[in-house]
Amino acid sequence: MRRLFPAALGAALLLCAGGAWAQEDAPDAPHQDWSFAGVLGTFDPGSLQRGFQVYNEVCSNCHSMNQLHYRDLAGIGFDTAEIAAIAAQKQVQDGPNDQGQMFMRAGKSSDGFVAPFANAQAAAAANGGAAPPDLSVIVKARGKGLEYLWGMGGPDYVYGVLNGFQDKPPAGFNLPQGKYYNEYFSGHAISMPPPLADGTVQFQDGTKSTLPQEAHDVVTFLTWAAEPKMEDRKRTGAKVIIFLLAMTGVLYGAKRKVWKDVH
Amino acid sequence: MADLAHGKPDQRGLSHAAGADSHGVGTRRDFLTIAGNALAVVGAACVAWPLIDSMNPAQDTLAAGAPVDIDISKLQPGQQIVVLWRSRPIFVVNRTPDLLQTLQQPQDLALLSDPNSEVLQQPGYAKNWNRSLQPQYLVLVGICTHLGCIPSFMPQANSVGPGWIGGYFCPCHGSRYDLSGRVYSGVPAPYNLPVPPYRFLNPTTIRIGENPPNEADFSLDSVVQI
Amino acid sequence: MAGTPSTVRTNNKLVRWIDRRLPLFSFAQDAMIDYPEPRNLNYWWNFGSLAGLMLVIMIVTGVFLAMQYTPDSNLAFNSVERVMRDVNYGWLLRYIHMNGASFFFIVVYIHIFRGMYYGSYKEPRELLWMLGVVILLLMMATAFFGYVLPWGQMSFWGATVITNLFSVIPVVGKTVLTWLLGGYAVGGPTLARFFSLHYLLPFVIVGVVGLHLIALRQHGSNNPLGIAVKGPQDELPFHPYYTIKDLFGLGVFLIIYALFVFEMPNVLGDAANYIPANPLQTPPEIVPEWYLLPFYAILRSVPDILFIPSKLAGAICLAGSILILFLLPWLDTSRVRSAYFRPIYKWVFWLIVIDVFALGTVGAHRPEGWYIVIGRIATLYYFFHFLILLPFIGWFERPLPLPESISAAVTRKNGVPVGAAPAEPR
């Protein structure tokens, strides 16, 4: 009792202190199966590349990903030549040249992802006053902190929003001009038109491009993008924890031995 | 602390760590203590590596070391341009036939410390009398092999002193190099100026940081001294 | 240590040569090997050395992070993301540092509650305790400054809300606030000075920890029975007994810490801090890191009191809730240290633990409905506990008889280790 009490109390109190930050004005998006979930979960390579295709062909028309560089795509399995080709499709501003002028050139793999708008003001002006957020860490920014362990929070939410558009708002819902009804977006009125539908992209690997498939793939890609070092982290973690368990076991034995004489 | 064995606590409760081990060797406690300590030391060493490695160049820094292309179509005979590659100055000189001539005069070669470029300070394809792919164009890393200053380009005869035939002069401690970056004897700098990996994409564009196709791979990391 | 210097037990000539001139080795021998500790310390005594270790971990990872971090309002967020992506093992350094702050506080809070349960603050350890409270204050300041550095939404708005507390100072409040911020609002100048202070304060903490340890050595550790050590039979040398026990405890602690760092590194943080700071948009909810929640709850729970507006009263109570700990050695009037022998205090102690958790829960929620009521009751109880309950219990409580000595209490009697359940009322 004397020993259990503090522990039980602590656990109970932690439970009641948790779960505090839920958004109450929209339901939680339903939980999906993610390849990256779990203690040793890894990103599904096919899904990552398809997801990049969705971002590149659809989302990148409005959303920047300022933290990423084309060279980072090596992390989703593209080789040097493929990356150079992807980058070369983009026009990048460089300069000043010898005449002091800025100029445009083809992208290189060391360049950052080219943003669709020059600045936040331009982005807002082109989108009815609401600037599309940068997507580099969107999954973590909308998360509950557990997305890379259980895939909860951010990935489910982004997936929910991409699938959660409804043509007609429920009766009695007053949808402002230029907004779209979304089941999982906080407040339900979102400025983004439904970006994906069946067949929006043609997957190069022949996967059928249904809306759920596209959404699933792009969310996998965005989750990778938010933390490209996740697989490293889990792999290192497994080793560290096994090591610590062994070390602690030995130390426990040593402690028992040393203290045996005392009482 | 090297003594890992411990006796029983005596009446005072203090063990005499040194010399009081009455159990002899090979007790289980010894094994556990040694194993525990060994694991802790291994753990500490593993912890040190991420800290050390974090100070190595980061991915963006490495990516910024990608090759750079230089347009030499406007480089006049006898002129030098300087570009940055991997945060280092790269000299590119358009050498006139006159200047090239100075590189082969026996009385000048005798003054050089390494006239045949024996020390690994250049790729194999630049280990020749003119230290370049095409004699007309000299490409060097412009960092003095003494202590890292940038040598000045002094192509005019006698511009550094009587008998000067044109070359590089380092303002910091007076090291001298000829117009292929070969160092003179008797100056503080020990080695020739390094030649980076480079190739001609076409007759007027040089790419720094990439070897010519069909040539052995050369990395600037392998030179003796930058 | 003054008086007869001890000699280091080794035959190594070099060590002895150095030690005669610079007695580092004999100091280590005195402090970490021969140092006598009460023989009955339980695992709650592990948290002191764990706190020291956390301080070292924070400083080491912090120094390496600072090599990559840019304290400029336009670059800070990106520089932290660069650490996560491009710097070798940068993600590891950052997650160790980020979760380290939480684990540092977990360890220190347990350490403090340990002191409260066993009466470690009582005569002659008052200054030892007060130095500990100073460390807590410095840690809070350090963590607050650190949390601003990644320059996310929560960094920015947390800094705004907390610095605005200074505007409650009568007359000069606004001037002081502008001076603190280096501008009219939190911005680039604020970030730069917070970085400077965030780098500085941990080293101040090291200094105060040194004083804390000097004070500790003066009278030695308290122990679960709270009675004084009467002689060598009550003691054990630090090495090997407590070195091995501390190491084992460290292993257990590191396993839990590693689970967070490697498996759920963002659970303890706030998602909004992955949104770059935006001075034009406040996030829907501003919550500090969990370790400051109880104090945040006190801040928000206080209504207008007579002529004192709620904002000022809240700030006063917030400050008071920590400063009151300085007075604890005198507020507790009982002559008996350990709660083992205090039948009433033993339960009252758990009430204040529950109260602090309740405050933490309130701090995590919007001040609406029941949370307001609970917040006010819990705040009131917090002060009631320290200012009224503790002095009165000390006067009225009849403590159980204390054992003669530590060794008498812990030595096996009839094969039953008495120390395992000392002086339980029978």
Ligand code: HEM
């Ligand atoms: C008492 C010790 C310390 C505590 C409690 C502490 C706490 C914190 C916290 C809470 C953060 C924010 C983490 C995040 O959300 O990203 C942080 C960031 C930071 N700290 Fe510390 N810190 C300590 C010591 C140090 C020291 C000694 C240094 C430097 C020498 C340092 C350098 C940094 C840097 C550069 C950051 C920004 C990078 C980041 O956000 O990860 N810290 N610190």
Ligand code: FES
């Ligand atoms: S650095 Fe050039 S001569 Fe010393």
